[in-house]
Amino acid sequence: MKHQEDGILIGLIGVTGAGKTTFASIASGQTDLKIGNTLRSCTQEPQVVKFEVDGRSIIMVDTPGFDDDERSDVEILESIAEWLSMHNFGRRNLLLDGLILLHPITANRVGGTERKRTRLLQTILGENAYKRVIIATTMWDDLRDDDGKFAHRMQGRIDNGEVWSEMHSKGAAVLRHDNTKESAHQIVRLIIQKSDAEKGGVELQLQKELVDVKGKVSRTTVGKEVKQDLKNRLQSLNNNLKDLDSNRPQPQVGHLKSKETTEWEENRQDVLQKIANGENELRRLNKLVTLIHPANSPSRLKVPDEEALV
Structure with missing residues (x-):
């Protein structure tokens, strides 16, 4: 399949503070870009910015869902599935030429949330799309002389078994973004080169599977993974509840509760709520079905002159 006739389509993703708006502003030369933090802020019209690099038309579009640690995996998956569907990725007539994953180099060591979000992203992309991913580290200009500590931190995420190692070993590039226009355009040029070499955009695993399973998100690979994680968590919580019930404090004589009993009741209520x-969340996932647009419907990814990104 060839890429969009009106330009190279690039998804932009990154946690809060990674510099998505700054990257888009520097790359495009536009200084009045708006910030959109949730799916709701971009459901009416997708947030995009259009510019040129070496005479090639570039369309950069915000990819929602991964920059909010307060959202559950099901909520994130729902927003991504809606985004793919509403922008007409559903029937494969809109393909990403590449994805830029921005990561602040100032972030501390890898945590559980980053590992989980990266695993979720990988399952959405599929291995065939890894080679279209550019992991661009940002915030280098905020650092003082560090004796190579932060460069070592970047390398540490690539090393075998670390958070970026699988994507990197299968074609993803890890680059330093120096917060300049030339640096941003070099990243874009690499995506152009990859798209030209493979004659167009790449189909994401979730994109393909949503069509194959008629929009039933829980039947996709990422849906199954999220569902199993939920089941494992529920099993663990139910085991905790059994342990609590088997270790219930003995009632005290009189009407006053002991401190031990109060703490037990609070812990039990917390587990019940979880x-x-x-x-x-499990019911929500099982009911989640995306709207698949007809194959001949026009793309909803429009680029008004004054439309803004991220």
């Missing part, structure tokens, strides 16, 4: 939340 079980209820997990069960709600």
Whole structure:
């Protein structure tokens, strides 16, 4: 499949503070870009910016969902599935030429949230799309002389078994973005080169599977993974509840509760609430079906002159 006739389509993703708006502003030369933090802020019209690099038309579009640690995996998956569907990725007539993952080099060591979000992203992309990913580290200009500590931190994420190692070993590039226009355009040029070499955009694993399973998100690879994680968490919580119930403090003589009993009741209520939340998330995932647009419907990814990104 060839890429969009009106330009190279690039997804932009990154946690809060990674510099998405700054990157888009520097790359495009536009200084009045708006910030959109949630799916709701971009459901009416997709947030995009259009510019040129070496005479090639570039369309950069915000990819929602990964920059909010307060959202559950199901909520993130729902926003990504909606985004793919509403922008007409559903019938494969809109393909990403590349994806730029921005990561602040000032971030501390890898945590559980970063590992989980990266695993979720990998399952959405599929291995065939890894080679279209550019992991661009940002915030280098905020650092003082560090004796190579931060460069070592970047390398540490690539090393075998680390958070970026699988994507990197299968074609993803890891580059330093120096917060300049030339640096941003070099990243874009690499995506252009990869797209030209493979004659167009790449189909994401989730994009393909949503068509194959008629939009039932829980039946996709990433949906199954999120569902299994939820089931594992619920099993662990139910085991915790059994342990609590088997170790209930003995009632005290009189009407006053002991400190031990009060703490036990609070802990039990907390576990019950987490079980209820997990069960709600599981039901939400099982009911999640995206709207698949007809194959001949026009793309919804429009680029008004004054439309802004991220």
